[in-house]
Amino acid sequence: MKSTNIIYKPIFIISIIVLFLASTSAFSIILFLINKKILFNTKDIDLLKLIFQTSFTLMGSTLSGLVALLVFSLQFRNQKKEKDEKQEKYYNLIENEYQLNLKEVNDLYESLQIFTTSEIATILISANNNGEKTTEVKELLNIFISKMEFTIFDSKKDEISFENYINNINRWRRIKRIATYLNKCTNELTQKDNIETLIELSFREIRELLSHRN
Structure with missing residues (x-):
């Protein structure tokens, strides 16, 4: 349910900035050390040639880093696409299960409208106390209970998107409570x-x- 896009997008941008700053800083330090004759004595070497060669090495390293970041970005996008598709699939399965349960709830409610809650309770307590299994109301409720299914909801509710979870969890839980x-x-x-x-x-x-x- 967690949104990884919010996390990884800043990381990708920060990585590019850090790579650029690191490359620039490293090149600047090298030039500074050369200029101060700490690394090389400029009288003994061709400074322009050295800078030229170093620039190509630096550009190659930078390009390698950018390619690595690009590969990472593409892999992340593919993984996110697969995750989004899986989350949507599980959401649809849970919603289909819910709609079937909701139909059973509606049918039961309509069937019981001819009784008051007190009458239903009296019928059920009579059936329970006498061990009877054939009362119309009790049979109706037992059929309803046997048709209610929550297998997908119980196993996949934590694997859907955070948005779908927040928007639907209350009604899904309510029908299970019923x-x-x-x-x-x-x-x-x-x-x-x-x-x-x-x-x-x-x-x-x-x-x-x-x-x-709906």
Whole structure:
């Protein structure tokens, strides 16, 4: 989810500046030392020829450095392109999974509109206490729970772009909470008040999701 483009672009620019300054400084130091007769005695050598030869060496080193930076830049661009494509692929997979889950949530919500939350809780507590498996509401909820799928979301949510993660994580988590709440109501809780509370919370979450449906 981290944006590497923000990090590497300044590094590339700084590297070029440092290379240029280093090359210029090295050449200036060499000329200074020659001029002060620390490295060479200018009476014994052709200073112009030496400067000319040194310039070509310096230019060759500079060009080699620039080529290396160019190769690095191209490699980074290719890696970033591959990463962006992979992030977009994972985002699309998660979104497709979410849309399928959202359809199941919508269908369930419409089916349960004929009942109040209290009636649903009463039906579920009766089924749980008597060990019945055939009540219409409980079967409906069990089918819903079995259809809900979060495999891609759980495994790939951290591999999408930071922007897509921030923009979508709340609704993705909300639909998972709904499935968790309804599963507890159907298969775990035994007290009517607790079941009714979670059903009301689930319905509130569902209405929020559907109100922002694309």
